Amino acid sequence: MSSVWDDLDLLLDSPSSLTVTSTARGTVKEKPGFNPTEDAAALRKAIEGIGTTEKTIIEILTQRSNAQRQLICKAYQEATGRTLSDDLEGDTHGAFEDVLVALLTPPAKFDCQEFIRAIKGAGTNESVLKELFASRSNSQIKALSDAYLAETGRSLIHDLQSEVSGDFETTLVLLAEGKRDESTNVDAAKAKEDAKILYEAGEKKWGTDESKFINILCRRSVPQLRQTLVEYKAVSGKTLQESIEKEMSGRLEDILVAIVKCVKSVPAYFAERLYKSMKGAGTTESTLTRIIVCRSEIDLQDIKAEYKKLFGCSLYSAIESETSGDYRQTLLKICGEDGKA
Incomplete structure (x- = not known):
């Protein structure tokens, strides 16, 4: 499966859903003549x-x-x-x-409710936390934090810290601060230097210095990180994702891989999440609903294209075969048939 994530050639010029704020790639548009x-x-x-x-x-x-x-x-x-x-x-x-x-539900409020659901009750739903913070832009994360404060009267970061621990906590909190650099300028020398730092903190070292990975992956801009991924492959002969999978484990590995995937392509990351939510016994409706609704005005057209590329069938037909009734009709309407998006 990782092979699709290894093609770095097209990376540097492709747009990113983490930085684009247009609704042009959504499937749901404003209705003209709306009353x-x-x-x-x-x-x-x-x-x-x-x-x-x-x-x-x-x-x-x-x-x-x-x-x-x-x-x-x-x-x-x-x-x-x-x-x-x-x-x-x-x-x-x-x-x-x-x-x-x-x-x-307004988007920020919906993210807020999903966050509350993920940290509430026994055990934290870590896969939702990873998805929310790895795939959202700074402005979306800020809107989520503001909605959380309005809803609960408490700081999101504070409540997040009481739910998670260790390097996983450090990573989530850095992402939740919404302070990723947003400059579009790429510093090639810095990318080379970061790639070398990552290589020396992981592959080249006995034991891994996780903090270097966390710091670079959570703070650098998307264009800068894309350049770093290219440089990393040149330095180590492996992709950064492969190195993280080899050097780390558990929740930290999962979230760092999610960040790397979102830096490369948020739509491909979501296509994979959708595929996993429908694969195997039973469909995870909450994941399916969240992604289809949340991305419907952002990049659902791109997610559909990536889904087809990755899994060889259309997202529309996957939803059609994995869901039923009015729920199915609703998702299909939001998704839009291929060619009719």
């Missing part, structure tokens, strides 16, 4: 009628941008005195209810 009052009335009718008309609900909520959905929620509440998400929760259930509520 929130009309949409709210149609939803009300669909919910209050005899038997909920799921088709109308799916059609409206998947074909509007998140900002437009917020206006629909406002119009709905003004008209009924109730919140749309409460009414949907009362009328739908399971994964279908979850994906509808996710669609109605």
Whole structure:
């Protein structure tokens, strides 16, 4: 599987979802001629009628941008005195209810809720924490932290520190500070130097100096790290990912590999996460819902392209065969068929 992550030639010129703020690569766009009052009335009718008309609900909520959905929620509440998400929760259930509520939630608040869910209860859901912090840009992480403070009155970093420990904690906290360098200038000499530091801290040394890996991978800009990955391969003959997999283990290995993958290609990283969420016995709906909804206005078109490249079938057909009912219809609508994105 790692072979697809080893091709560094195209890396330096390709755009990164960690730095691009446009919505051009999303599958969900703003609807022209949008009228929130009309949409709210149609939803009300669909919910209050005899038997909920799921088709109308799916059609409206998947074909509007998140900002437009917020206006629909406002119009709905003004008209009924109730919140749309409460009414949907009362009328739908399971994964279908979850994906509808996710669609109605502003992105930063949704990330915040996923974070809270990941640290709550017995045991921490580390795979969600890794995904949230490795794949989000500084501004998304800041928005998540602000939403967390507003929701809980506490600092996200503080609560994160009480949940995790060791090098894994150090890495997550550095990412959660959202202080990755954002300059687009690449310093080639520095990339060579960093590559050498990483090589000497890992492959070349008896025992690994994890702090060097953590510091460089969490702080350098994406373009700078891409150059460093190329230099690292030149110095060591291996990719940095291969070295991390060989030198480290457990949670630290997992998160550093996730960072390296996101530096190379956030869409490919998500394509792999989606594949794993559907592979094997049972589908992890929470992962599927989170990624499809969160990336629908950012880079879901690119994720679909990467999915096809990596796994030889379309994301659309994978969702079609692994899910069912109204939940399936909702995801497929957000995903958009290939060629119809």
